[in-house]
Amino acid sequence: MIVEAAPAKINLALHVIGRRADGYHLLDSLVAFAEAGDVITLSDGTGFAVCGPFADDVPTGGDNLCLRALRLAGAEARVQLDKRLPVAAGIGGGSSDAAAVLRAARRMGQPVPPDLAALGADLPVCMAAPGPARMRGIGEQVTPLAGLPALHLVLVNPRQPLATPAVFAALKSRENAPLPPLPLAPDAGGLTEWLAGCRNDLQAPAISLAPVIAEVLAALEAQGARLARMSGSGATCFGLFPTAKAADAAAQALSVRDWWALATRTHPSPAQREGRRVQP
Ligand SMILES: C[C@@](CO)(OP(=O)(O)O)[C@H](O)COP(=O)(O)OP(=O)(O)OC[C@H]1O[C@@H](n2ccc(N)nc2=O)[C@H](O)[C@@H]1O
Ligand SMILES: Nc1ncnc2c1ncn2[C@@H]1O[C@H](COP(=O)(O)OP(=O)(O)O)[C@@H](O)[C@H]1O
Secondary structure, three states, X not given: OEEEEEEEEEEEEEEEEEEOOOOOEEEEEEEEEEEEEEEEEEEOOOOEEEEOOOHHHOOOOOOOHHHHHHHHHOOXXXXXXXXXXOOOOOOOHHHXXXXXXXXXXXXXXXXXXXXXXXXXXXXXHHHOOOOOEEEEEOOOEEEEOOOOOOOXXXXXXXXXXXXXXXXXXXXXXXXXXXXXXXXXXXXXXXXXXXXXXXXXXXXXXXXXXXOHHHHHHHHHHHOOOOEEEEOOOOOOEEEEEOOHHHHHHHHHHHOOOOOEEEEEEEOOOOHHHOOOOOOO
């Protein structure tokens, strides 16, 4: 039996910097992974089973991203998914699950298939988990980043699923500036300050489709978040907090509404690379 974490993917910054002829958008994103996430278990046999708080929202047919990943890897196994993350929520649940299946299959001796993007634009970055990475192109260019600290954060989802294509379609400006130069080995405060100068260009179009996102961001700020921003194509937002205690208190306060709220922490860059230059 092989157990793999499928951590929540968080686009700490997501700049849309152009569009390809095929309609896919060119991105420049700083991605981190949370300690919180789904859990994948591969065991002998075949088939797919799902449990957990968001199990009912997972498609269980052959189009499930876990099974598609298993097929792409040419592996045979029984897949159990503990679905702890909301679905269609901008935190890469399906992509992170698929990447976890591929990592588990690799541990079983199956090579990682070359065409990861066949499973979605977020697959390559999810294979870099749990360390933070910069994602460019349409998602296929991934650079693991050294020297980034862990951040305390609260994830909040207003339980309104958003379809990624609809959010991209609602985008008004497709040619925006890339990320500014990344800081050298910042501490959590320095990284938060740098992030404040960045954006999620999908936030405004997502709010136009789901205005409750603006309420979530305002609620995170009211709880003292040093920065509140949406992840991916939404609707999940994150708030950055200075301590685990402050994040726990905010998550508790935000749980009184019918929202999913969770205090967690991002994984820092791998320890052996700490202190080296961040910018590739
Ligand atoms: C927006 C992001 C940011 O990390 O995250 P999520 O909101 O999905 O978590 C990703 O780029 C999403 O990745 P993923 O969800 O794997 O996307 P895909 O299945 O490949 O594409 C879904 C649809 O999104 C649009 N799309 C996706 C990626 C991209 N670079 N440009 C696009 O225009 C296209 O309309 C595509 O048909
Ligand atoms: N294992 C899975 N977990 C979640 N969603 C999945 C999975 N497999 C397929 N999907 C489909 O992928 C779509 C995107 O879901 P998800 O990856 O959670 O969101 P996002 O792309 O916004 O991060 C959903 O509409 C869902 O039906």
